Amino acid sequence: MKLINLSELSGDKQKDFLNSFDTVLTDCDGVLWLENELISGADQVMNSLKSLGKKIFYVTNNSTKTREQLIVKLKHLGFNAEPNEIIGTAYLAAQYLKKHLDPKKKAYIVGSSGIADELNLAGIENFGVGPDVMIPGRDLKTDHEKLNLDPHVGAVVVGFDSHISFPKLMKAACYLTNPNTLFVATNTDESFPMGPHVTVPGTGSMVAAVKTGAQREPVVIGKPSKLIGSYLIEKYNLNPERTLMIGDRGNTDIRLGYNNGFQTLLVLTGDTTMEKAIAWSKSEDEEYKSRVADYYLSSLGDMLPFLSS
Amino acid sequence: MKLINLSELSGDKQKDFLNSFDTVLTDCDGVLWLENELISGADQVMNSLKSLGKKIFYVTNNSTKTREQLIVKLKHLGFNAEPNEIIGTAYLAAQYLKKHLDPKKKAYIVGSSGIADELNLAGIENFGVGPDVMIPGRDLKTDHEKLNLDPHVGAVVVGFDSHISFPKLMKAACYLTNPNTLFVATNTDESFPMGPHVTVPGTGSMVAAVKTGAQREPVVIGKPSKLIGSYLIEKYNLNPERTLMIGDRGNTDIRLGYNNGFQTLLVLTGDTTMEKAIAWSKSEDEEYKSRVADYYLSSLGDMLPFLSS
Numbered sequence: 001m002k003l004i005n006l007s008e009l010s011g012d013k014q015k016d017f018l019n020s021f022d023t024v025l026t027d028c029d030g031v032l033w034l035e036n037e038l039i040s041g042a043d044q045v046m047n048s049l050k051s052l053g054k055k056i057f058y059v060t061n062n063s064t065k066t067r068e069q070l071i072v073k074l075k076h077l078g079f080n081a082e083p084n085e086i087i088g089t090a091y092l093a094a095q096y097l098k099k100h101l102d103p104k105k106k107a108y109i110v111g112s113s114g115i116a117d118e119l120n121l122a123g124i125e126n127f128g129v130g131p132d133v134m135i136p137g138r139d140l141k142t143d144h145e146k147l148n149l150d151p152h153v154g155a156v157v158v159g160f161d162s163h164i165s166f167p168k169l170m171k172a173a174c175y176l177t178n179p180n181t182l183f184v185a186t187n188t189d190e191s192f193p194m195g196p197h198v199t200v201p202g203t204g205s206m207v208a209a210v211k212t213g214a215q216r217e218p219v220v221i222g223k224p225s226k227l228i229g230s231y232l233i234e235k236y237n238l239n240p241e242r243t244l245m246i247g248d249r250g251n252t253d254i255r256l257g258y259n260n261g262f263q264t265l266l267v268l269t270g271d272t273t274m275e276k277a278i279a280w281s282k283s284e285d286e287e288y289k290s291r292v293a294d295y296y297l298s299s300l301g302d303m304l305p306f307l308s309s
Numbered sequence: 310m311k312l313i314n315l316s317e318l319s320g321d322k323q324k325d326f327l328n329s330f331d332t333v334l335t336d337c338d339g340v341l342w343l344e345n346e347l348i349s350g351a352d353q354v355m356n357s358l359k360s361l362g363k364k365i366f367y368v369t370n371n372s373t374k375t376r377e378q379l380i381v382k383l384k385h386l387g388f389n390a391e392p393n394e395i396i397g398t399a400y401l402a403a404q405y406l407k408k409h410l411d412p413k414k415k416a417y418i419v420g421s422s423g424i425a426d427e428l429n430l431a432g433i434e435n436f437g438v439g440p441d442v443m444i445p446g447r448d449l450k451t452d453h454e455k456l457n458l459d460p461h462v463g464a465v466v467v468g469f470d471s472h473i474s475f476p477k478l479m480k481a482a483c484y485l486t487n488p489n490t491l492f493v494a495t496n497t498d499e500s501f502p503m504g505p506h507v508t509v510p511g512t513g514s515m516v517a518a519v520k521t522g523a524q525r526e527p528v529v530i531g532k533p534s535k536l537i538g539s540y541l542i543e544k545y546n547l548n549p550e551r552t553l554m555i556g557d558r559g560n561t562d563i564r565l566g567y568n569n570g571f572q573t574l575l576v577l578t579g580d581t582t583m584e585k586a587i588a589w590s591k592s593e594d595e596e597y598k599s600r601v602a603d604y605y606l607s608s609l610g611d612m613l614p615f616l617s618s
Contacts, residue, residue, distance in 0.1 A: 035451060133442050134471045141501070141509050142344060149506070162443045162475045164518070166510070169473070173500060173508040190521050191482060192450070197458070199482040200450050201475070201522025209473070209518035213500050213510025 003281055006265070006295045007302050014306040017295070021244040021263060023055040025087075025232070027223075028070070029062065029192075030248035030270020031300055033077060039269050041301020043078035048307045056085050057232065059245075061187035061222035061252060063090045063159030063203065064112040066121075089186035089222040090114040092231065093157055094122035096221060100182055105154025108175055110168050110210060111161045111186065119157075128171075131163045140170055149174055155182035158210050158218065160203045169213050176214040183214070187222030189252060193271065223252040224290075229260030246300065248272060250280060250291030258290040266293035267300050312590055315574070315604045316611050323615040326604070330553040330572060332364040334396075334541070336532075337379070338371065338501075339557035339579020340609055342386060348578050350610020352387035357616045365394050366541065368554075370496035370531035370561060372399045372468030372512060373421040375430075398495035398531040399423040401540065402466055403431035405530060409491055414463025417484055419477050419519060420470045420495065428466075437480075440472045449479055458483055464491035467519050467527065469512045478522050485523040492523070496531030498561060502580065532561040533599075538569030555609065557581060559589060559600030567599040575602035576609050 006017065024046075026032065032042045050056050058074065058081060065073070067086040074081040093115060097107060101124065109115050109128035119126045127150070140146060147167065153175045161168070175181050189202040211218055221227055232238055240261035247253020248270025257264035268274055277296065280288040297303060315326065333355075335341065341351045359365050367383065367390060374382070376395040383390040402424060406416060410433065418424050418437035428435045436459070449455060456476065462484045470477070484490050498511040520527055530536055541547055549570035556562020557579025566573035577583055586605065589597040606612060 131442065131445060133440065133474075136440060136472075138471075140471070141503075144503065144507050144509075162447075162449070163445075164473065164475050164478070165442075166471045166473050169510045169514055170508070173510050173514075174506060177506050177508055190524055194450075194453065197483060197486045198453050199479070199486050199523065200453075201478045201482050201518070205478055205482075205518045205522035208521040209510070209514045212517040213514035214508065215499055 002292050002294055003266075003277060004295050006297050011306065018052070018307070021054065021242050023057070023236070023238050023243040024049050025057045025059045025243065025245045025257075025262070027247040027249070027253045028058055028060040031246055031267050032058075032074075032079070034269070038077045039299060039301065041299070041304050045300050045303045045307060047078075047080045048304070050080055052307075055236070056081070057087050058085055059087045059223065059228065059232075061089050061189055061203070062114075063088065063093070063186035063222075064114040065090070066114050066117045067091050069114070087228070087232065088114075088118075090118040090159065092221045092228060093159070093184050093186050094118040094124060095231075096184060096219070096227075097124050097155055097157070097182070098122045101155050104152070106150065106152050107155040107157050108150070108153045108171060109157050109159070110164065110172055110206060111157060111159030115157055115159050115186065126157075128168070132165055132167045133163075134166045140167065144170070144174070147171055147174060153181065155184060156210070157184045157186070158203070158207050159186035161206050164206050164209065169209055172210045173214040176216050183211075183216055183218040185211075185218035185220045187252070188220055189222075189249070223247075224255035224259055226259050229256055229262070233260065250277060250293070254293045255290045257293075264293040264295070266296040267298070268296065269299045311601050311603055312575075312586060313604050315606050320615065327361070327616070330363065330551050332366070332545070332547050332552040333358050334366045334368045334552065334554045334566075334571070336556040336558070336562045337367055337369040340555055340576050341383075341388070343578070347386045348608060348610065350608070350613050354609050354612045354616060356387075356389045357613070359389055361616075364545065365390070366396050367394055368396045368532065368537065368541075370398050370498055370512070371423075372397070372402070372495035372531075373423040374399070375423050375426045376400050378423070396537070396541065397423075397427075399427040399468065401530045401537060402468070402493050402495050403427040403433060404540070405493060405528070405536075406433050406464055406466070406491070407431045410464050413461070415459065415461050416464040416466050417459070417462045417480060418466050418468070419473065419481055419515060420466060420468030424466055424468050424495065435466075437477070441474055441476045442472075443475045449476065453479070453483070456480055456483060462490065464493060465519070466493045466495070467512070467516050468495035470515050473515050473518065478518055481519045482523040485525050492520075492525055492527040494520075494527035494529045496561070497529055498531075498558075532556075533564035533568055535568050538565055538571070542569065559586060559602070563602045564599045566602075573602040573604070575605040576607070577605065578608050
């Protein structure tokens with residue numbers, strides 16, 4: 001039995017639900033806020049869960065912000081959050097490289113300063129952030145010496161990069177011709193729908209460009225990669241069955257939960273609509289089935305009544 | 310029986326082969342030339358085939374050049390070619406839009422002037438070619454009015470674009486939120502390997518970025534899309550069985566031939582190595598099998614001895 005409406009359960013069943021987990025992992029954009037607007041009641045729900053003794057983790061695929069920047073945003077919007085509760089993909093990418101990259105080697109970043117800052121904190125030399133545009137008239141195809149490739153690059157990291165460009169795609173592809181060069185993508189979220197007629201391409205769009213040009217598959221750090229779940233389970237000794245994953249995206253948040261044996265709760269304030277979730281639940285496709293949450297709520301704030309009762 | 314070495318056939322069998330086709334479709338880069346260098350003997354082979362009365366078509370996925378520009382290159386390198394023998398993806402994309410796009414609508418191009426020129430020749434209003442870079446500090450995510458979207462766009466065309474950028478990806482994604490907006494990709498060649506440690510991302514890299522961000526699949530004009538084969542068969546009344554497709558890429562050239570029932574000849578002067586072709590021939594995967602040519606030659610020039618005998 002999946003897609004249970006938590007709001008429609010009896011008070012006893014709601015209490016059973018609350019007692020069924022010790023740890024809460026929650027996505028941020030689309031669950032706690034939309035851009036810079038708090039989703040009503042989300043702050044009170046997270047703060048109540050924490051005061052009930054639940055271990056809380058804010059788990060975001062957003063690679064443009066460091067943990068420090070995320071904590072500022074969380075606090076500003078009223079969440080009683082601490083730095084060690086933040087699990088961002090820029091931070092996790094840095095942890096991954098710390099473990100796997102030869103310390104004499106550098107990372108080339110197709111991404112934003114969020115990644116560079118976390119790599120710097122982890123002591124990993126890096127470069128690439130910011131504009132690197134094609135000069136009209138330049139022909140890198142025939143004049144690739146102009147790329148000035150750095151022979152000490154041992155990893156290519158791809159995250160959200162609003163300065164994506166052909167020189168960047170070509171540098172990444174050239175570095176990745178060396179099979180020993182690590183290839184890390186923070187996440188693969190395809191896009192952010194922003195209402196009618198507006199779509200913002202996501203990190204997945206940039207990762208698709210790099211991996212197609214390089215003809216290599218990256219290690220994906222973010223949701224729904226099992227990596228992020230294993231990291232949390234190991235580092236914090238989580239019991240998967242007593243862990244709840246809250247999210248607004250079937251293909252990242254809920255699938256992360258499914259892949260790691262967590263309980264899952266879908267909220268309808270972001271990407272995934274009820275229609276989509278129902279269609280997935282009727283599909284025979286295993287990947288679609290893995291996107292179907294155990295529970296759902298219209299909005300995280302709807303948990304407030306039975307938290308305070 | 311596939312992957313027959315034409316050079317090792319007896320003289321009689323070589324004549325049978327030559328008599329088995331009336332039409333020759335040939336790829337350009339990797340078969341006739343490498344960048345600006347003629348592949349030795351390729352000009353004489355194509356000119357001999359033409360003087361034997363074969364109908365010739367130069368079929369290229371390259372969208373950066375118009376037919377006019379391709380004819381200049383072909384003639385310069387010694388090919389006895391005429392404009393109506395050139396089948397390029399920029400030209401075909403223009404033909405496709407002429408047939409399917411509302412004449413009151415415009416095309417937004419993520420690509421080069423080759424596409425714009427062919428669209429202009431076909432009388433299709435278009436824009437987008439050239440730099441359109443992200444200004445540091447700008448945040449299109451929250452300030453998307455700055456995109457200045459044109460309400461008269463009815464098609465997005467994606468080809469090779471060395472000025473690919475986030476504003477372009479976002480504009481394409483926004484135009485494509487309208488399900489009536491046509492979505493055309495000239496081709497999906499992933500990359501051009503340029504020797505050790507150098508890879509040039511191809512149109513496929515740019516198409517991957519746009520389609521992932523837009524979450525829509527394009528109509529692909531170029532090889533191996535069946536579209537290009539059907540166009541030639543219909544327009545020139547070709548007999549597929551008596552048509553030979555020559556190419557250096559299993560996944561585009563040879564597969565185009567396979568998809569349309571043409572005979573196929575792989576030359577080893579470009580992308581696909583003999584090792585790859587043999588591996589594909591042993592695979593059970595239907596897509597890999599479709600990349601295996603009927604015949605092969607080390608180089609197109611090797612056809613010269615039995616053409617002149």
